[in-house]
Amino acid sequence: MHLTRTARIVLGCVTAAGLALIYLPLLLVVLNSLNADGSFAWPPSGLTGEWWSRAVHSAGARDALWTSLRAGLGATAIALVLGSLAAFAVHRHRFFGRQTVSFLIVLPIALPGIVTGIALNAAFRTVLEPVGIGFGLFTVVVGHATFCVVIVFNNVAARLRRIAPSLAEASADLGARPWQTLRYVTFPALRPALFAGALLAFALSFDEVVVTTFTAGAGTRTLPIWIYENLARPHQAPVVDVVAAVLIGLSVLPVYVAQRLSSDPAGGRL
Template sequence: MLRLNRGTRIALAVVTLVVLGFMYIPLFVIIMNSFNSGRVAGWPIPGFSLEWWGKALVNPAVHAALLNSVIVALVATAFALLLGTLAAFALQRFRFFGQHTVNLLIVLPITLPGIVTGVALSNTFHQVLKPMGISVGYWGMIIAHATFCVVMVFNNVIARLRRMNPNLEEASMDLGAGIGQTFRLVTFPQFRSAFIAGGLLAFALSFDEIVVTIFTAPPGVETLPLWIMNQMARPNEVNQVNVVATVMILLSLIPVYFSQKASAAGDAK
């Protein structure tokens, strides 16, 4: 076991505190400003008030944006779970010409800058599909989110498949179980935690997406991150944004927590 001297431990502790402070102090400022009694966000806050919480929680624009974010994230995650899992099985269980190229193409959307993906999809929707009489509308935004959500599921599932013991499936088939029964009772339980973790990460990624959404959202439709960005140009509304951001910070902990828990459970098996 590696042992560090006292000076090194102190230096690591200081660096850790600086990094954590750099990451979390701005979040603390947002949370505190959600209780700001003043009309304009600032620091330090002049006093505490629940006025902005009351306004934000009954704001119909917030409700509509939240609903859009949840719908888009849920449907995009559903597509990602299906396509990402099928792609992971195809690339792990079979050998075919161009396999590495297909693997690269699946992972590529998450490595591209969001603005590149957004511009490419926007051009496709408006300059290629629309002249052909195909209007993607709301579904275009969902498809755009699904393109990078697939990667989250794919990476989690294929990593688990590579560690699975194929002998268990062969034993199940030898004992008379069909393909469906073997998948349900033997295969799926082995990668279930990775499947759930990938789905939770995909949902969180879609829910938080802003750049691709700017280019693919139909007119008049706002997701929650898009609503936040638009409200930042209105100083008198910034404290409502701080309330929504505080709620999002708290809600973001849920998928991350369960994703980590699912991954840890799978690694323990």
């Protein structure tokens, strides 16, 4: 198929316009974090560093960031184990109900967050509270892990499909035991997919609001919850924009690293 010059230029323009549209709101967030007028009137009346210094000293934001990091790491760790196991099972074996397994894994991310949230909330209250486990970081991690499994599963399964079976066979022919093949052949080939899956799972957990609202309880505040509580407050909204601007800036790094390491052209799968 030969694309004419015009077609290439038109496609390029559409892409550029699309990206401009994607970045306009983000740019506005960064600008508003410096906007002297706290109510974001357009155009800005002047620039100030006040919100940035307030954000640096905000204990609420710092605590929330720490909670979010712990929740994200916990959920990612569980998702890595469960997602990889499921991917191996579905890839290596043919069994009755194989399609149902992949369906079941997608379900938690496909169903609305509010349904997942109130279902987990009801279950935790009926099952966990009677045995003395209250709402907190633990329940948040359980909730997040449930919908993070699919991300790791998709990444690992896609990679397994592309590893030539002859590699493992060659390893066995050379006398490697199954766990040696796993350790020295399969695992190194899977590493980029595991990394990409972990990163995207962490990102998903890090940005989740709805399920967290229903599983966190009163004392546990993740960063999105903190943002939700503070965006509506008149003098806190610019501070939230500072936090958001920092996150946007920092996020380029993991995305870039994932994309360089991953064999997947898109740097991982959602």
